[in-house]
Amino acid sequence: MALAIGSQTMVSRPTGMKVVLIEPASSEANVYSKLHMPLLGPIYLGTILKNRGHDVQIYNEDIYRPDYSRLNADLVGISILTSTAKRGYEIAGRFPKEKVIIGGVHASLLPDETLQFARQVVVGEAEEVIADVVEGLNKEAIVYGKPPQNLDSLPHPDFSLIKGYKSPAFIMPISTSRGCPFDCTFCSVTKMFGREYRFRSAENVIQELASRHARSFFFCDDNFTAHPKRTRTLLVLMLKHKIRNWSCQVRCDAAKDDELLSLMARAGCNVVCVGFESINSKTLQAFQKKQSIDDIINAIGSFRRKKLRIHGMFVLGGDDDSENTIWDTLKFAIKQKIDTIQMMILTPVPGTKLHEELKKQNRIFSHDWSLYDGQHVVFKPKLLSAKQLQLNVLGAYAKFYSLSRSLSLLIRLRFRNAMFRFMGYRIVQEWIRRNHKMHWLLQI
Numbered sequence: 001m002a003l004a005i006g007s008q009t010m011v012s013r014p015t016g017m018k019v020v021l022i023e024p025a026s027s028e029a030n031v032y033s034k035l036h037m038p039l040l041g042p043i044y045l046g047t048i049l050k051n052r053g054h055d056v057q058i059y060n061e062d063i064y065r066p067d068y069s070r071l072n073a074d075l076v077g078i079s080i081l082t083s084t085a086k087r088g089y090e091i092a093g094r095f096p097k098e099k100v101i102i103g104g105v106h107a108s109l110l111p112d113e114t115l116q117f118a119r120q121v122v123v124g125e126a127e128e129v130i131a132d133v134v135e136g137l138n139k140e141a142i143v144y145g146k147p148p149q150n151l152d153s154l155p156h157p158d159f160s161l162i163k164g165y166k167s168p169a170f171i172m173p174i175s176t177s178r179g180c181p182f183d184c185t186f187c188s189v190t191k192m193f194g195r196e197y198r199f200r201s202a203e204n205v206i207q208e209l210a211s212r213h214a215r216s217f218f219f220c221d222d223n224f225t226a227h228p229k230r231t232r233t234l235l236v237l238m239l240k241h242k243i244r245n246w247s248c249q250v251r252c253d254a255a256k257d258d259e260l261l262s263l264m265a266r267a268g269c270n271v272v273c274v275g276f277e278s279i280n281s282k283t284l285q286a287f288q289k290k291q292s293i294d295d296i297i298n299a300i301g302s303f304r305r306k307k308l309r310i311h312g313m314f315v316l317g318g319d320d321d322s323e324n325t326i327w328d329t330l331k332f333a334i335k336q337k338i339d340t341i342q343m344m345i346l347t348p349v350p351g352t353k354l355h356e357e358l359k360k361q362n363r364i365f366s367h368d369w370s371l372y373d374g375q376h377v378v379f380k381p382k383l384l385s386a387k388q389l390q391l392n393v394l395g396a397y398a399k400f401y402s403l404s405r406s407l408s409l410l411i412r413l414r415f416r417n418a419m420f421r422f423m424g425y426r427i428v429q430e431w432i433r434r435n436h437k438m439h440w441l442l443q444i
Contacts, residue, residue, distance in 0.1 A: 015053040019134060020073040021046050021161075024080060024087035025061035027373035037218065038063065038165070040175050041104065042079045043157035045130045052131055056161050061087075064164030068094040075134055079104035080114070082349050083373035092117040101133060103145075105192050106369070109351035111142045124192065125178070127154055147193070151178065151200040156208045171247075172214035176205045176234070177221045184277075184287050186315060186346060186354045189222055197226050202234035209243050216270070217246040224248035228260055235260075235267040244268025247311075251275065252295045255302035265306040271339070272303055273311040279332045282320035300336050312338040315374075316393055317346035322383040323392055330396040343397050344374035345389065398428050 021042040038060045046056045057073075059066050068091065076095050080088035085106040092100045103122035107114040111121045120133060124145035132138035148154060159165050159172070177200065178193045209217065225231050225248075238244075248264075250272050255261060264272075276296050278284050284291060303310050314329050326343075333341045348355040348364055349372060358364050358379050365386070366378040377386040384392075 016055065017074040017134065018055045018072065019046070019049055019057075019075045019077065020071060021056065021058045021077045021079070022088075022091055023058070023060045023062075024078065024084040024091060025065070026081075027083050027370065027375065037171055037173050038159075038162060039079060039081075039104075040157055040173055040220065041126070042077070043159060043161065044127055044154060045077065046161045047155045047158040048127060048130055049134060050158060050161065051155060052135075054134070058162045060162055060165070063162060066163070073099065076100050077134075078102045078118075080106045082106040082109070082369050083371075085114075085369040087370065089117045106350070108192055109349070115141055147178070147198070149198060151198055152204040156211065168213040168215055170214075171216045171218050172212055173218050173220045174205070174208065174212075175220055176200045176224070177226060180222045180226075182288075182290065184289060186287065186349070186352055199227055199230055202230055202237055205234055206237045206241060206243075209238070210241055215245065217243075219246065219248035222249060223251055223254075225250050225254040225257070225260060225264075228257060232260060232263060235263045238267045245270060247271035247273060249273045249275070252291050252299035255299035258302070261302060261306045261308070265308055269308055271309045271311055273313060274299065274303075275313045277313070277315045278318065278321070278325075279314075279329055280318070280320055280325050283318040283325070286318055286320060287315070297336070300338065304337070309339040311340045311342065313342040313344065315344045315346050317377065317379075317381050317389050319382040321381070323388055326389075326392045326396050330400060333400065341400055343393055343400075345377055345393055346379075347372050347374050348379055394428070401428050 046058050050056045078088045098119045100118040101120045102114050102118040108123045114121045122143045125147045126145045128146040179197045180189050348358045363380040377390045
């Protein structure tokens with residue numbers, strides 16, 4: 001309703017709406033589901049809407065799955081990744097279409113597809129448009145978000161909005177930046193957040209950390225050390241406020257700054273999650289990773305000297321990867337004493353350079369989005385069959401996360417590593433149990 005006052009027109013905004021935001025269940029192979037670490041996007045949006053007077057509830061299906069037949073809401077917002085899109089669409093179908101809006105990475109990459117299941121689709125970052133969408137001031141079918149330039153202006157996410165979320169959390173996600181200037185062929189980050197880094201101030205991050213009740217923190221920035229000067233300022237403040245026990249994602253080049261690594265260790269960093277991607281130099285070039293095998297080996301040595309545990313992330317299945325590449329990667333991880341690993345199968349996520357190239361070559365054989373989780377083969381590799389890629393990655397995973405290796409760590413009193421190895425063992429066994437017939441591979 002519009003009210004005319006003098007020469008101005010004021011639009012009344014509805015308040016007190018009941019808004020439900022949903023993050024669909026992740027795949028069985030996703031370690032984050034085991035840690036109950038939710039996506040931050042829905043929590044930021046829920047907090048903004050709560051601060052505007054709306055009644056907001058957030059359901060993360062990995063934490064708590066509601067009875068949707070009894071869920072009453074004025075509006076339902078669903079945030080989807082490619083791997084959760086299929087489940088997200090199923091949830092959307094449980095509500096009248098005029099009540100559903102969908103956003104997230106997959107919706108941003110394929111808005112026309114997503115629009116079949118919702119009245120509106122939000123593309124990109126939604127913080128600056130969500131109020132207008134929910135309150136009916138923006139009625140466009142596809143709404144394009146406006147990336148917040150001042151991240152300090154965003155509210156601190158209110159985790160209490162998540163049904164069933166326990167406090168203190170075992171591990172709580174924290175975002176201090178957005179964007180990435182790198183352009184790896186398989187990555188969708190730049191499609192969502194752009195190629196320019198945007199940062200929260202160190203002071204703003206510390207305010208949030210100091211207010212949290214968590215056993216540990218995970219900085220989910222794609223590159224925690226992207227701006228070394230700002231990172232140093234943050235680390236000094238963390239030391240001052242005695243905020244410890246945290247992990248982060250970094251690139252190999254972080255290891256070249258010995259002073260920064262020392263400060264990270266002193267400030268309580270436990271684990272660095274590093275995108276090594278490959279030990280095949282041709283594959284690294286094809287991925288446009290801009291790092292060498294020597295860079296990887298030197299980085300591992302630097303991290304270990306600072307007593308930082310390493311979670312190494314590898315992507316297997318590139319055009320130059322053979323069966324030997326998979327087992328060489330396992331041998332490399334064991335020889336280099338990498339604490340935990342993630343062996344992801346190359347996945348052609350829509351909107352990436354990889355997807356476009358494989359699509360042109362007619363090599364993608366499945367568009368079942370639930371298989372796009374980095375643990376299932378959905379395209380035809382070059383140097384081995386899809387089945388060989390699938391079975392060999394699974395075999396290497398099972399060998400690294402064997403029960404005997406987990407028990408060995410426990411006997412040596414390396415409790416944290418043992419816990420994550422046991423978790424890896426359970427995930428691998430669960431994956432084998434659920435996928436023993438591998439129906440999707442029969443399409444080849």
